[in-house]
Amino acid sequence: MKTPFVTKSKIDEITSIYPTPFHLYDEKGIRDNAKELHRAFEWNPSFKEYFAIKATPNPVILKILKEEGCGVDCSSLTELMMAEAVGFSGDEIMFSSNATPEEEFIYAKKLNAIINLDDYSHIDFLIKYTGVPEIICLRYNPGGNFVINNQIMDTPSEAKYGLTREQLFNGYAKLKKMGVKRFGLHSFLASNTLTDEYYPALAKMLFETAVQLQNDTGVKLDFINLSGGIGIPYKPDDKPNNIAVIGRAIQKIFDEILVPHGMGSLAIYTELGRFMLGPYGCLVSKVLHKKDIYKQYIGLDACAANLMRPAMYKAYHHISISGKEDAVCDHTYDVTGSLCENNDKFAIDRMLPEVNIGDILIIHDTGAHGYSMGYNYNGKLRSAEILLKATGDFSLIRRAETPADYFSTLHVTGYTFP
Numbered sequence: 001m002k003t004p005f006v007t008k009s010k011i012d013e014i015t016s017i018y019p020t021p022f023h024l025y026d027e028k029g030i031r032d033n034a035k036e037l038h039r040a041f042e043w044n045p046s047f048k049e050y051f052a053i054k055a056t057p058n059p060v061i062l063k064i065l066k067e068e069g070c071g072v073d074c075s076s077l078t079e080l081m082m083a084e085a086v087g088f089s090g091d092e093i094m095f096s097s098n099a100t101p102e103e104e105f106i107y108a109k110k111l112n113a114i115i116n117l118d119d120y121s122h123i124d125f126l127i128k129y130t131g132v133p134e135i136i137c138l139r140y141n142p143g144g145n146f147v148i149n150n151q152i153m154d155t156p157s158e159a160k161y162g163l164t165r166e167q168l169f170n171g172y173a174k175l176k177k178m179g180v181k182r183f184g185l186h187s188f189l190a191s192n193t194l195t196d197e198y199y200p201a202l203a204k205m206l207f208e209t210a211v212q213l214q215n216d217t218g219v220k221l222d223f224i225n226l227s228g229g230i231g232i233p234y235k236p237d238d239k240p241n242n243i244a245v246i247g248r249a250i251q252k253i254f255d256e257i258l259v260p261h262g263m264g265s266l267a268i269y270t271e272l273g274r275f276m277l278g279p280y281g282c283l284v285s286k287v288l289h290k291k292d293i294y295k296q297y298i299g300l301d302a303c304a305a306n307l308m309r310p311a312m313y314k315a316y317h318h319i320s321i322s323g324k325e326d327a328v329c330d331h332t333y334d335v336t337g338s339l340c341e342n343n344d345k346f347a348i349d350r351m352l353p354e355v356n357i358g359d360i361l362i363i364h365d366t367g368a369h370g371y372s373m374g375y376n377y378n379g380k381l382r383s384a385e386i387l388l389k390a391t392g393d394f395s396l397i398r399r400a401e402t403p404a405d406y407f408s409t410l411h412v413t414g415y416t417f418p
């Protein structure tokens with residue numbers, strides 16, 4: 001059973017002011033979850049979560065996370081600019097990019113961000129444009145398969161990210177010789193994991209690597225960045241991760257592997273996106289049409305341009321009908337958007353209560369990688385974003401796009417649009 005974080009009466013209040021579709025965020029849920037994460041890692045005094053901006057690039061959301069003690073993880077020029085606008089600087093910004101243009105390294109350096117390099121060749125590239133930084137992080141790709149309990153979680157050897165083990169060790173030695181003072185190690189090996197064992201398995205591999213690095217090269221790491229990858233229960237019967245259990249498991253491995261080597265002051269960093277925001281956002285959309293052909297279709301005012309995950313990954317997103325949360329699911333529908341693409345379906349063969357034209361559908365768990373993956377195919381416009389505050393009030397934190405936004409880059413053609 002999955003229930004929306006917002007009541008029907010609140011939805012009615014919001015939709016009487018702001019037209020659907022829009023993404024709605026739950027401030028209380030975001031804050032409570034961030035506090036739980038910090039409790040899970042309070043054993044590590046220098047712990048810091050760098051929220052992956054790409055998941056939910058809105059300054060109001062970033063400000064809430066900043067107030068909860070988070071930094072940000074950026075991977076592009078505009079994400080760095082947004083971080084700067086919200087007031088993040090220095091060690092509060094991790095810059096974990098790949099195939100990076102030089103102007104982005106220069107901008108990251110200007111903000112004194114911690115730069116996380118994705119390749120051995122980027123060492124010389126970075127230094128050519130920014131000089132030798134005081135602190136640097138390297139992203140490790142161990143290759144092969146990443147296996148937990150005989151189950152393949154992902155295949156790093158097929159991933160474009162990171163340095164090989166040999167490059168990693170050579171990279172730290174080279175950077176140390178060049179005068180870099182502080183070092184970090186980063187790795188991201190599996191996405192949306194729904195097991196409390198992913199982060200500890202990753203931590204164990206990185207802690208062992210840190211010890212070997214210290215033995216072989218004398219480089220002492222300041223932090224280990226476990227990156228993103230903790231998943232959320234998109235399906236009603238998915239078992240949620242228990243962040244307290246994950247934190248304790250990592251503490252045990254930390255005490256076993258790092259402490260005996262005098263590395264007990266090493267900081268643990270995370271770069272979570274989905275875990276921080278996913279469940280605390282939903283896409284609110286109205287039913288415009290019902291269509292009865294070979295199957296039963298529901299036509300919404302939202303489409304894949306507002307939420308791409310179902311079309312792109314066949315991802316499951318739970319759907320509730322506002323006010324019918326407890327009704328029996330005795331109808332089968334495909335729930336669709338209006339793109340001229342047959343994969344523009346939020347759900348296929350989904351059991352729902354009877355849907356009527358005008359019903360408000362709540363598409364769950366769109367708080368991360370939802371709005372941010374939006375696009376303008378078919379000339380569709382991106383939706384508004386609204387924050388449901390902890391006080392119960394709500395406010396617009398991004399207006400919906402208008403046709404003028406869509407046409408704005410075409411002014412160079414000399415045409416004028418209605």
Ligand SMILES: *Cc1c(COP(=O)(O)O)cnc(C)c1O
Binds near residue numbers: 271
């Ligand atoms: C996307 C990304 C994250 C966040 O991933 P989630 O799956 O949302 O936790 C963290 N770090 C980097 C480098 C990323 O690209």
